[in-house]
Amino acid sequence: MNQNIQREVSDAGIAILTFDRPDSTANIFDERTLDELNDHLDFLEAEKSLQGLIIQSAKSKIFIAGADLNTFGKEMSAARVAMAIERGQKTFDRIARLPYPSVATIHGAALGGGFEVALACDYRLASGDSATKVGLPETKLGILPAWGGLTRLPKLIGLPNALEAVMSGRQYSAEQALKRGMIDSIVPRKQLTAAAVRKIQQVEGKKRAPRTHLSNRPPLSKMIKAQAEKKGTARTHGHYPAPLKALEVAYASLNLPYEQSLENEKNRFIELALxxxxxxxxxxxxxxxRAKKLKLPKELGPAPAAPRQTVHRGLxxxxxxxxxxxxxxxxxx
Known part of the structure; x- marks a missing residue:
């Protein structure tokens, strides 16, 4: 059977997991991929000689595109959605709890669950290629990040940057992500693995210490929340609940114990997903x-370019x- 994830261990004792979904240009977290990742984690937790972990992708334009959205179709019950969320959370938590440093080397799109698995790692290195984008776009789909993204991102980059990212659903280039602290450095694509090995060796097997941000403490955090809430309400006019729900979860994560914050992510996700x-x-x-994959017959030629217009109202x-x-x-x- 073809594998979605290949594992190797270097002479230096560094494990490398390479995501490469067969017969596809994209990696996603479907059930089979999560099964394989958990099998690899059994080994990573049991092997005492390991010094570090690198997570990478073999795809040319996709690191990991995120969760399989077919999981959250119309026929899903709240119980089944909860199971899917809990499974992703527990899997990524196993990565975060490994006793040695982990590095995600990002080339291509790392979006949604693809960026959440990177957030579970200690360090994130990214290529400067134009295909490289990171972000949590779930609110654009009416849901929110629930595999640890709303718990980890505010602690990593501070509440203001985290709220901007999750409420807008924006996709950031490597340069933009570096400026906000979402990644640690930009490295040429062909040098990503070597750079990750150097990072693991430099920290001498130590896990990354938690960051502290003044913006995550009251009264500043409360002011930031109020401003973001006002802006989000004005933008959505109360018709689009996901951004404001994501704001609530991200803000609450600053004061909740880790496990309770994950539970809050899950519960709010279920409320939105259904x-x-x-x-x-x-x-x-x-x-x-589906429309992106459609191909017009060649004899029709390219569609004529229409003049650009700004649409102010729609019916x-x-x-x-x-x-x-x-x-x-x-x-x-």
């Missing part, structure tokens, strides 16, 4: 991805699943 808003936005996402006729989804998408813009 709503019509989320289901419609996820449906639109799948339609957009949706019809209130079915598609109409409701389009209306939700328009209201979020």
């Amino acid at each position: 709503t019509e808003t989320a289901q419609n936005l996820i449906g639109i996402f799948f339609l957009q991805e 949706v006729i019809g209130a079915g699943v598609m109409g409701a989804g389009i209306a939700q998408w328009l209201s979020s813009r």
